[in-house]
Amino acid sequence: MRVFCTMPLPDERQAAIRAIDPRLELAVAAERGDEAGAQGAEVIYGFLTPGMFARAGDSLKWVQVGAAGVERSLFPEIIASDVVMTNISGAASAPLADHAFALLLAITRKLPEAFTAQQRREWQFLPAMELEGAAMGIIGMGNVGRQVAQRAPGFGMRVLGADLFPPETPPPGVERVVHIDDLHDMLRETDVLVMCAPHTPLTEHLLGAAELAALKEGAIFVNVSRGKTVDEPALIAALRAGKPSAAGLDVFEEEPLPDASPLWEMPNVIVTAHYATMSQGFRTRAFAMFLDNLRRYTRGEALFNVVDKQAGF
Numbered sequence: 001m002r003v004f005c006t007m008p009l010p011d012e013r014q015a016a017i018r019a020i021d022p023r024l025e026l027a028v029a030a031e032r033g034d035e036a037g038a039q040g041a042e043v044i045y046g047f048l049t050p051g052m053f054a055r056a057g058d059s060l061k062w063v064q065v066g067a068a069g070v071e072r073s074l075f076p077e078i079i080a081s082d083v084v085m086t087n088i089s090g091a092a093s094a095p096l097a098d099h100a101f102a103l104l105l106a107i108t109r110k111l112p113e114a115f116t117a118q119q120r121r122e123w124q125f126l127p128a129m130e131l132e133g134a135a136m137g138i139i140g141m142g143n144v145g146r147q148v149a150q151r152a153p154g155f156g157m158r159v160l161g162a163d164l165f166p167p168e169t170p171p172p173g174v175e176r177v178v179h180i181d182d183l184h185d186m187l188r189e190t191d192v193l194v195m196c197a198p199h200t201p202l203t204e205h206l207l208g209a210a211e212l213a214a215l216k217e218g219a220i221f222v223n224v225s226r227g228k229t230v231d232e233p234a235l236i237a238a239l240r241a242g243k244p245s246a247a248g249l250d251v252f253e254e255e256p257l258p259d260a261s262p263l264w265e266m267p268n269v270i271v272t273a274h275y276a277t278m279s280q281g282f283r284t285r286a287f288a289m290f291l292d293n294l295r296r297y298t299r300g301e302a303l304f305n306v307v308d309k310q311a312g313f
């Protein structure tokens with residue numbers, strides 16, 4: 001069984017893979033983008049390109065994507081095939097939720113203004129706001145949305161959710177979860193909106209001008225999921241009009257964010273460079289998920305985090 005890792009791996013992680021089964025033949029890319037090792041691979045870990053798919057041929061049975069979002073590894077040939085795709089959904093949920101609250105607190109406690117004043121040695125009293133009693137609306141109640149929801153009550157917030165597949169019983173700490181068709185009803189109650197939905201054909205530009213207009217006056221928007229879930233020109237126009245009043249953005253329609261983007265200089269926007277997933281534990285959890293699935297695969301057991309390739313998540 002040939003396993004191809006699409007990115008360089010430390011020796012100890014290579015040894016952990018080989019220890020799963022002595023029959024494994026492990027090939028590791030010397031650098032990202034190197035497709036040669038995919039030749040005849042039965043398992044690919046990392047990401048998938050059409051070139052890797054072609055090199056692996058009929059040998060390929062399973063792809064473990066090293067991210068929660070799989071849109072970059074989905075293309076017509078893999079979707080039409082019988083190859084199973086899994087992801088690492090859940091590995092980055094905690095740091096993503098932390099980052100969402102970091103952006104939110106930076107906005108509400110006026111930290112960018114405080115940093116500027118500090119650099120100027122200016123002693124400024126700033127009109128900060130509290131979160132107690134505010135309503136948080138979360139779009140996408142998967143692993144990340146649930147982690148965000150768990151943190152909100154600690155700040156005295158009430159939580160609402162919207163999802164393509166709302167659960168019959170709301171997750172702990174969530175008042176209710178509406179179907180995405182009823183998103184506007186949730187937005188009208190929302191003081192803080194957090195986008196946690198994956199990017200799929202069904203969620204592309206899910207948040208547009210009409211949805212932003214439905215928000216409460218003074219609402220804040222935070223996006224830590226995917227930039228393409230939001231109509232970015234509509235968001236820029238809405239921010240200029242003051243609704244939402246501010247935004248904390250870790251993801252964008254085009255990345256890196258182009259120099260010409262107005263978002264860089266908007267005083268009511270905080271930009272971070274799509275690093276919300278990063279933490280000391282993320283890569284360890286992601287690799288552990290792959291090892292667990294690899295054990296299952298070698299034993300003929302069901303894999304976890306299987307992706308619906310048609311739905312895109």
